Amino acid sequence: MSDIKCRTLLMLSILFCANVTALAQGTAFTYQGKLNDGGSPASGQYDFQFKLFDTATVGTGTQQGSMVAVSNVTVAGGVFTAQIDFGACASCFDGSARFLEIAVKPTSGSTFTTLGPRQPVNSTPYSIKSQNSATADGLSVACINCITSSQIASVSGSSITGMIPVESLPSVVFSISGFDNIFVGDLAGFSNTTGQSNAFFGSNAGFSNTTGQANAFFGNHAGFRNTTAR
Helix, strand or coil, rough: CCHHHHHHHHEEEEEEEEEECCCCCCEEEEEEEEEEEEEEEEEEEEEEEEEECCCCCCCCCEEEEEEEEEEEEEEEECEEEEEEEECCCCCCCCCCCCEEEEEEEEECCCCCCCEEEEECCHHHHHHCHHHHHHHHHHHCCCCCCCCCHHCCCCCHHHHHCCCCCCHHHHHHHHHCCCCCCEECCCCCCCCCCCCEECCCEECCCCCCCCEEEECCEECHHHHHHHHCCC
């Protein structure tokens, strides 16, 4: 490469107006920037190398993942677009600050020039679904109280499958005062105090029962006015 080309290469720069766009699937995203060569918008074919770091200053920090080489990129009027894919990399986009280090050379050249400072990677690439978070698609059976009522507005009953432990349900659904009673339904057995061996099923079923024994009411408001019968 001639001395003139070498001097020109050292003056390469990228104007910091780059756009980063996540693709619909996979881990690749599109990077668009503007490249100046010798103080003027570059045109022609260029080779790029992209590396991901956790600091903005070239020569510092820890590289995340591997270097990505993109060759023979067409630059027109200084504008170029490159697709970058760091692959399945747990540390690349884990929510921490990330910066893209770019090295570039004319395709016909032999030496890359590293540009600085590194470019911050903003929120768009974080919309990529990490292959390492696939377990988040389902809830762990060992997870207790992981999702609270305040986090869920409503859940369709048809979406619930499997057994629900009795101890996980409110006690008022099955029994209140007294013993050996089963009350199922809104306000079922509401007034029961010492009644025993009663079974009330339905909204307001056995509502007025207080001390009755061995009663069975099925249906909304069934036995509503019963108090002590057995």
